[in-house]
Amino acid sequence: MKIKYLLTLVLIALTKFSSAQRNDILQESTKYEWPTDPTVKQKLDAWQDKKFGMIIHWGLYAVPGIIESWSICSEDWIDRDSTIKYDDYKKWYWGLSEKFNPTKFNPEQWAKAGKSAGMKYLVFTTKHHDGFAMFDTKQSDFSIAKGPFSTNAKKDVAKYVFDAFRKENFMIGAYFSKPDWHSQYYWWDKYATADRNNNYDIRKNPWRWNMFKSYTQNQIGELMNNYGSIDILWLDGGWVRPLASVNEEVLSWGAPIPAWSQDIDMPKIAADARKAQPGLIVVDRTVHGQFENYQTPEQKIPEKQLDYPWESCMTLGGAWGFVPNDQYKSAGEVVHKLVEIVAKGGSLLLGIGPKADGTLPDHVITRLDEIGKWTSKNGVAIYGTRIxxxxxxxxxxxxxxxxxxxxxxxxxxxxxxxxxxxxxxxxxxxxxxxxxxxxxxxxxxxxxxxxxxxxxxxxxxxxxxxxxxxxxxx
Missing domain, CATH: 2.60.40.1180 (Golgi alpha-mannosidase II)
Known part of the structure; x- marks a missing residue:
């Protein structure tokens, strides 16, 4: 059985590098609605000065070094060892929570590496789709603060990540996945988990969905109230949205669309979050309107210049999180992408993944330092500029x-x-x-x-x- 699991990990790692097989990549949109709140506009203008940021994917998936969360989703583009039962695979994946013990956790190293590269803002994955919280949530026991790392002084990981980057004068963004595949309020064990969506009819089970809404709102509330100043709430999982907002763009993803509305009450989430964090930039990815304050084309650069706020989120290597033997972009390639993005009116959010022990791979540190040798001499043409x-x-x-x-x-x-x-x-x-x-x-x-x-x-x-x-x- 152990051999089979190892084969599974290899297959999933290979899947991560094959972008042609993926249908979770978000493209650019042509629709944008400017915020009306003056404090949000002010914060958005300050963010547009930064131009270059770091997004950190770190979670259970770092332990075996595989694709983030998606391996437990049952969609036809996901590749797993066909000899392993799906339920057994999920149990194995959830069980990684008992092995995730990053005793060398070093957010100061991450922040210094980002500063060395010339990065100016952070987006940290406080919770990905698998539901494993990288902060000390009181809404669930499925978190870094409840496993073997619970005895460590830095068990509330997000707090120390945010603090380390604030000390280097970064704007702070909290990535949060709206879907939660570990929650019984989203993926209910009564039914199979056929795809990325919640696996029960919300119209027939309104109590369960209301519990999920409260759970989600409460977790976001914890992040907004307990972790100091937050500049950006970066919400992923765009299929969790009101059914009325599903349009041709969403249908073009090729992902399954349920017949019910996965509405989690974004007006309440945004209002509560901004009460705690005035001027907060909310990025409800792909759900166009008042809660998508900037857009986030993924792993690509728009063909033409855009006159509204946006960022291209791209990986430094082939994966968002850590995978062994990843192949990283050269400093020149990253700088060339940064230049094109900024000239077209956007920002570059570059993805890196710490190892399971809590440190960055040596190659990542080296590459960020190489990028910084260019930005330190030429940054005036990048930072604080406009189209x-x-x-x-x-x-x-x-x-x-x-x-x-x-x-x-x-x-x-x-x-x-x-x-x-x-x-x-x-x-x-x-x-x-x-x-x-x-x-x-x-x-x-x-x-x-x-x-x-x-x-x-x-x-x-x-x-x-x-x-x-x-x-x-x-």
């Missing part, structure tokens, strides 16, 4: 200062070294220089055939060259 009309030409991307007085250009460096930088649009003011940000060197430019030209300066930069100029219109 500009002529935002892209060839290998060049453009942003501007919030007051519009300065244009920043970022020229991506590929395999072949650049000999000249040229672009059309976003003309510098006549007679003014272009300044290379990393060296403060001022260079002369020429205008030829409607394009700006200047020679690529002597530099050791191998990822992207940044420069600034006063635009012609000022």
């Amino acid at each position: 500009t009309k002529n935002y892209h030409d060839g290998q060049n991307w453009f942003t501007q200062s919030k007051d519009g007085k300065t244009i920043y250009g970022i020229s991506l460096i590929g395999i072949t070294p650049n000999k000249e930088i040229s672009w059309q649009g976003s003309m510098p003011k006549k007679g003014s220089p272009i300044t290379i940000l990393s060296t403060k060197q001022k260079v002369k430019w020429t205008l030829k055939d409607g394009k700006v030209h200047f020679n690529f300066p002597k530099t050791d930069e191998k990822i992207a060259l940044t420069f600034s100029f006063t635009p012609e219109t000022n």
Whole structure:
């Protein structure tokens, strides 16, 4: 049996890297509703200055190093060892709670690594779909604070994660899964668990669903009232939503849609949360309207510039959480994605996964440090900027200062070294220089055939060259 379980883990790990098999990836939308609360607008504007964040997936799935939560879901894109009964697999997975003992838990290491990379905000998974809480909830015994880690002084993991990142001046976001596959109020043992949705007809069992609503509201209430200042409530599991909000976009996911409404009363959740955390940004992913204060296309970048708040959430490696022998993106690839995202008006939320012992993999720390070597010299073209009309030409991307007085250009460096930088649009003011940000060197430019030209300066930069100029219109 142990051999079979090991084979299962290998299969699931491989599934994680095969994006073609996944149908839980969220695409971009074209619908957005600006918040009306001035305090939320103010917080949202501050968040739009940050541009680069870290999302941390950490939970039971780190113990065997497999895909987060989804292996216990019974949908046809999930791959498991066919010789193992589904109920036996779920029992094994739930049993990981008795083995999860991260005695080297080091959130300070995570925060310092994020700061080193130039990250400015955090989203931490307080609870994923499997229902295992990474905080000391009073609503359930299924949490990190109730297992073998319960005797550790840092058993209330979320508290120490948030504290560590606050000390490094990060904005703080709490990821929370609306579905909870461990709760009897969501996946009721009376019935089989056929898919990601709750497995009973809410219309026939209103008491049970009302209990789930209270359970969910109470857990979110704990996070909003007991863990200091929170800037973002990042809600995942977009299939838990009012039935009336299911549209063609939702149907395009290919996920099953039940005949009843999985409404958890978002107006109450948001009002209660903002009473505790004034100005809180609420991100009810894919449920467009007043509770989706910014949008979250996943593992992709929108094709065109968007003029409302959004972020691309992407993994540093192939997985959201920790898996052995993961293959990580190069610093150059991450920076190039960051540049494109910011020029299109978004932010990059980069996903990393700590190991089961509570530390980051060495390769993650190294890669974040490499990214930081670029952001530390060139961040002025990224942080606190806004979109500009002529935002892209060839290998060049453009942003501007919030007051519009300065244009920043970022020229991506590929395999072949650049000999000249040229672009059309976003003309510098006549007679003014272009300044290379990393060296403060001022260079002369020429205008030829409607394009700006200047020679690529002597530099050791191998990822992207940044420069600034006063635009012609000022």
